[in-house]
Structure formats: C-alpha cells, structure tokens
Amino acid sequence: MSEAVIAVSDLSVTYGRGGRTVHAVDGISFTVSEGECVGFIGVNGAGKSTTLKTLMGFLFATSGEALVWGQPAGTPESRLRIGYLPEVALYYPFMKARELLELYGGLSGLDKALLRDRIPEVLAMVGLAGKGEILLKQFSKGMQQRLGIAQSIIAEPDLFIFDELTSGLDPLGRHTLRTLLLGLKAQGKTIFFSSHELVEVESLCDRVLIIHQGRILRDATVAALRAEGGTRGLEGFFIDLIGAAGGPQA
Amino acid sequence: MKGRAIRFIAGTVLRESLRRREIYVLVLVACGLIAVILGFDFFGIGGLTKFYREASLKVMGWTTAFAVIVLATRQLPREMENRTIYPLLARPIRRVEFLLGKLVGVLLAGLFCFALFMLIFLLGSLRIQATVPWGLFLQHMYLQLAMLAILSALGFLLSLVVHTDAAITICVLLYALSAVLATVLVHLYAYMDAVGRVLLQILTYAVPQLTLFDLSAKAVHAEAWSPLSWQIMLSLTVYAVVYTGVYFAGAFVLFRRRAL
Numbered sequence: 001m002s003e004a005v006i007a008v009s010d011l012s013v014t015y016g017r018g019g020r021t022v023h024a025v026d027g028i029s030f031t032v033s034e035g036e037c038v039g040f041i042g043v044n045g046a047g048k049s050t051t052l053k054t055l056m057g058f059l060f061a062t063s064g065e066a067l068v069w070g071q072p073a074g075t076p077e078s079r080l081r082i083g084y085l086p087e088v089a090l091y092y093p094f095m096k097a098r099e100l101l102e103l104y105g106g107l108s109g110l111d112k113a114l115l116r117d118r119i120p121e122v123l124a125m126v127g128l129a130g131k132g133e134i135l136l137k138q139f140s141k142g143m144q145q146r147l148g149i150a151q152s153i154i155a156e157p158d159l160f161i162f163d164e165l166t167s168g169l170d171p172l173g174r175h176t177l178r179t180l181l182l183g184l185k186a187q188g189k190t191i192f193f194s195s196h197e198l199v200e201v202e203s204l205c206d207r208v209l210i211i212h213q214g215r216i217l218r219d220a221t222v223a224a225l226r227a228e229g230g231t232r233g234l235e236g237f238f239i240d241l242i243g244a245a246g247g248p249q250a
Numbered sequence: 251m252k253g254r255a256i257r258f259i260a261g262t263v264l265r266e267s268l269r270r271r272e273i274y275v276l277v278l279v280a281c282g283l284i285a286v287i288l289g290f291d292f293f294g295i296g297g298l299t300k301f302y303r304e305a306s307l308k309v310m311g312w313t314t315a316f317a318v319i320v321l322a323t324r325q326l327p328r329e330m331e332n333r334t335i336y337p338l339l340a341r342p343i344r345r346v347e348f349l350l351g352k353l354v355g356v357l358l359a360g361l362f363c364f365a366l367f368m369l370i371f372l373l374g375s376l377r378i379q380a381t382v383p384w385g386l387f388l389q390h391m392y393l394q395l396a397m398l399a400i401l402s403a404l405g406f407l408l409s410l411v412v413h414t415d416a417a418i419t420i421c422v423l424l425y426a427l428s429a430v431l432a433t434v435l436v437h438l439y440a441y442m443d444a445v446g447r448v449l450l451q452i453l454t455y456a457v458p459q460l461t462l463f464d465l466s467a468k469a470v471h472a473e474a475w476s477p478l479s480w481q482i483m484l485s486l487t488v489y490a491v492v493y494t495g496v497y498f499a500g501a502f503v504l505f506r507r508r509a510l
Contacts, residue, residue, distance in 0.1 A: 053510070080342045083340075086333055086336035086337065088333060089336050089337060094270065095265065099265075103261075104337060108342065152337075
C-alpha cells in the first residue's frame with residue numbers, strides 16, 4: 001500500500017453568509033495515495049474549491065482533520081512539496097513572466113542559478129516559450145492560465161493540487177496540459193484536481209471522488225464508474241448520480 | 251522565520267511601486283517646489299526662500315506619508331481581490347513572513363520616494379547656497395522613516411478591519427490631525443475631571459504623536475536649533491518601534507486565521 005499523501009478525515013468547513021451558516025463541506029473523508037491521479041468532481045457549489053483551499057490552508061476546518069504529507073494542512077511543512085493552481089488567479093500585471101517565476105521559484109527555495117535554467121524549460125513545457133520578457137498585463141486569459149500551470153510546476157513538487165484545471169484554456173492549451181499531466185503521472189507524481197471537464201477526468205484519472213452538497217457521494221476507480229455509466233461513460237454516471245441525489249439545487 | 255521569503259515579497263512591493271507612474275508624479279511635484287525655491291532666490295527675496303524651503307520640506311513629508319498610507323492600505327485587500335495571494339501562500343512560507351515582507355516592501359518604497367525628495371531638496375538648497383545643517387537634516391530623515399513605519403503598520407491593521415477607502419481616510423486623518431490633537435489634548439486636560447483626564451491620557455497613548463517625528467522647521471531654521479541628543483533619538487526610536495510593533499501584531503492576529 002502506497003503512502004497516503006492526502007488524508008482527510010471527517011472534515012467539515014462551515015462559514016457564515018448573509019446571516020446564515022453554510023456547511024460548505026460536511027464531514028468528508030478520503031485519501032489520495034502517492035502516485036495516484038484523482039479527479040474531484042461535482043456541480044458548482046458542491047464543496048470542491050472549499051476542500052482544496054482547506055488542504056492549502058486558505059480556509060480552516062471547523063472540525064475533522066486534513067493531513068498533507070503527514071503534516072496538518074496549511075502548515076509551511078505540508079506545502080513544501082505542493083504545486084497549486086488556484087481556480088481563478090490574476091498574476092501581477094507589472095511583472096514579466098520570468099520575474100514572476102523567479103518570485104515563486106525563489107519562495108519555494110530554488111536558487112537563482114537553478115532558476116535561470118529552469119524558467120525557459122518550464123515556459124516551453126506550457127507553450128509559452130520565448131514569452132519570458134513580456135509584461136503580464138499583455139497576457140491573454142489563456143496565457144495567464146498557462147503561466148499558472150508553469151508556476152505550479154516550477155519547483156518540481158511531488159504533489160499537484162489543481163482547482164478547475166482546464167479553466168480558460170483553448171483546445172490547444174488543453175492538449176498541452178494533458179500531455180504535461182500524463183508526463184507528470186509517468187514520473188510517479190501525485191495529482192489531485194477538480195474539474196467540470198469529465199472527459200478530461202476520464203482520460204487522466206485513476207480514481208474519482210464525487211462531491212455533492214458538501215458530502216462525498218462516491219469514491220471509485222474510473223473503470224468502475226465507467227462500467228456503471230454504460231455507454232454514456234463517466235458523464236452519464238455523474239448525471240444520474242446527481243439526479244438521484246436531488247439535482248444541483250437540492 | 252525566513253529572511254529569504256521576506257526579501258522576495260518586499261522586492262515585489264518595491265518593484266510594483268517603481269513600475270507604477272505615481273512615484274514619478276511625486277518627483278515632478280518635488281521638482282516644481284525646488285523650481286519655485288530657486289525662483290524666489292532669483293528675485294532676491296532671501297527671507298521667503300527660507301520659509302519656502304521649510305514649506306517644501308513639509309509638503310515632501312506629507313506627500314511621502316500619503317503615498318505610504320495608500321500603498322500600505324491597498325496591499326492586502328488587493329492581493330485578496332485579485333487572488334494573487336493564493337500562488338504566494340501556496341509556497342512554504344508563513345503568513346507572518348508574508349505580512350513582514352509586505353511591511354518591509356512598503357517601507358523600502360517609502361524610503362526610495364523620500365530619499366528622492368530629499369536629494370532634490372538638497373540639490374535645490376545647495377544651488378541657492380543655503381546652509382544645510384547636516385545633523386538635523388539627517389535626523390529629520392531618520393525620524394520621518396520611523397514615522398512611515400508606524401503609518402505602514404497602522405495601514406495594514408486598518409485595511410484588515412475596514413474597507414480600503416475607509417482605512418486610507420482614517421490613516422490620513424490621524425496623520426493630519428496629529429499636530430492639532432496633541433495641542434487640543436493638553437488644553438482640554440486643564441478643564442477635565444478625573445475620569446475625563448484618564449480618557450484623555452488613554453487617547454494620548456492610543457494615537458501616536460506623529461509630530462514628534464517632524465524636524466522640518468528645525469532643519470531649516472538651524473541657527474536656533476542644535477541636533478537632538480542621542481537620548482531623545484533613542485526614545486523616539488523606541489516610541490516608533492513600540493507603535494509599529496503593536497499595530498503590526500494587531501494586523502497579524504487578524505490575518506493569521508483569516509479565510510482567503
């Protein structure tokens with residue numbers, strides 16, 4: 001049995017909104033093992049981003065526990081080997097792509113000499129070769145998303161957490177990303193990502209977690225879910241499952 | 251605590267300040283002021299030149315303070331609104347390091363702006379062969395920087411409590427009213443009963459007396475003033491460190507467990 005890179009146990013995250021209490025995540029438990037690629041799917045507001053943000057320490061658990069590499073989620077020690085891509089992020093418009101990667105690489109502990117070689121390599125990997133000296137205010141949304149992926153891989157982490165992986169990417173960008181993720185998978189890296197693109201999830205993941213209204217409805221391998229979905233595959237299974245649970249607004 | 255993380259974050263704040271155009275507008279203001287100084291000298295109105303040098307030194311101080319207040323109060327809300335904070339805090343750094351990096355960055359930007367002003371002021375003063383009392387002048391620069399540290403920390407704290415615009419307004423009001431407040435409190439004290447006097451004392455210590463850090467008049471009318479003793483300078487340094495520390499600690503307490 002591989003080591004559990006992510007171990008979530010009875011995790012609840014509650015916050016107040018407009019005078020009422022929202023149970024964004026309601027007692028979920030799951031693990032992600034080393035070398036696994038796990039997709040995290042659910043409708044909007046299901047609790048995906050809340051869970052991922054809790055793993056990164058941006059939100060705090062109301063109860064339960066989340067461990068990353070055996071360390072409490074959110075501690076600098078737990079983030080030592082994580083590459084994170086936020087759902088939507090802007091990058092400093094006054095910086096050049098190279099400077100931004102120097103900043104993130106430097107904060108991850110990489111030295112200048114190493115970054116000098118690593119930055120052009122990473123930019124090429126995400127399809128931004130030769131764009132290092134361009135100010136980010138001139139970057140399109142898709143280019144910003146590619147840069148987001150570049151910043152997440154700059155320090156060669158062992159665990160990748162991506163929130164809405166393919167958001168803002170054109171078909172070519174998705175292809176580049178898919179190739180990149182397959183490469184990371186082949187290297188034995190652990191990948192945990194949320195996405196609305198079920199075809200993407202189906203083609204990349206070993207296992208899928210389906211979350212709905214803050215609770216895990218299903219935790220199974222892609223092969224098992226595909227079999228249950230019949231000819232409609234994972235998407236068919238997902239639609240039936242959410243429908244049976246009362247639909248997105250239930 | 252990692253000095254490296256603080257250095258990287260401070261460098262980003264400084265880079266942003268230098269690449270935005272605001273700072274160059276401020277330098278243009280300074281150049282305008284110096285031009286007027288030289289203009290007065292050109293017409294041979296020596297007395298007015300002295301007055302104008304004092305006024306321009308004050309305006310430079312106010313402008314830098316305003317720039318630092320705006321920069322400090324905008325830092326955290328803008329990071330959160332634009333979500334640039336996520337990739338930063340996804341690194342193995344602590345929130346206190348992030349906050350310290352921001353504070354150091356704002357101070358460096360303030361230092362750059364103020365040093366530029368002072369350079370222009372000095373060049374202008376030397377051009378009209380005015381005496382520069384180096385001791386008082388350097389003390390003035392040092393104390394202004396100490397005051398900027400207090401304002402920056404206060405700006406961070408307020409930006410975590412109220413909306414950015416409100417935080418800027420409160421900071422500017424505290425800075426602007428500092429001189430008036432000190433005088434008013436002294437006068438009011440004579441008319442207050444015991445409870446009132448306690449309240450006034452609390453107010454005196456709750457609001458930093460920022461005028462203590464302004465030596466602009468002394469630095470221009472140097473014939474009447476000597477440089478401050480090291481004991482006074484040390485006291486003022488401790489005063490600034492305590493207020494900066496208290497405001498920064500308050501900001502950290504609010505930011506430490508803030509949901510992002």
